[in-house]
Amino acid sequence: MKLYASRALRVGILLTSVFTTSAVFAHAHLKNQTPAADAQVTAVPQALTLNFSEGVEVKFSGVTVTGPQQTQIPVGAVKLNEKDNTQLIAPLEQPLKSGDYTVDWHVVSVDGHKTKGQYHFSVK
Ligand SMILES: [Cu+2]
Secondary structure: HHHHHHHHHHHHHHHHHHHHHHHOOOOOOOEEEEEEOOOOOOOOEEEEEEOOOEEEEEHOEEEEOOHHOOOOOOOOEEEOOOOOOEEEEEEEEOOOEEEEEEEEEEEEEEOOEEEEEEEEEEOO
């Protein structure tokens, strides 16, 4: 019984250390973006800017934008901020009309892990 308890304790410590390690080497999570999630903007944005928790590989990263009536909004080639590889920039090729927009993003972080997500904003 005593033996079993000490084994359970060791497994617990092991799980804790695995969890801590994965938190240190977290994948690229979207921290914030412009326009902000759920924001209603009055000025029409010329680009979307997405800030991640770690560097991303631009070749394997992308953004799609869906507008009112499920229209696909043309987005130029995504690029990284030259001084900050955690910032992905997606130029918008046409001015956005007023309405609601959905942004679907996917990235591969510099550690090779894929993440993706979605957020919304609207243009007044
Ligand atoms: Cu990762």
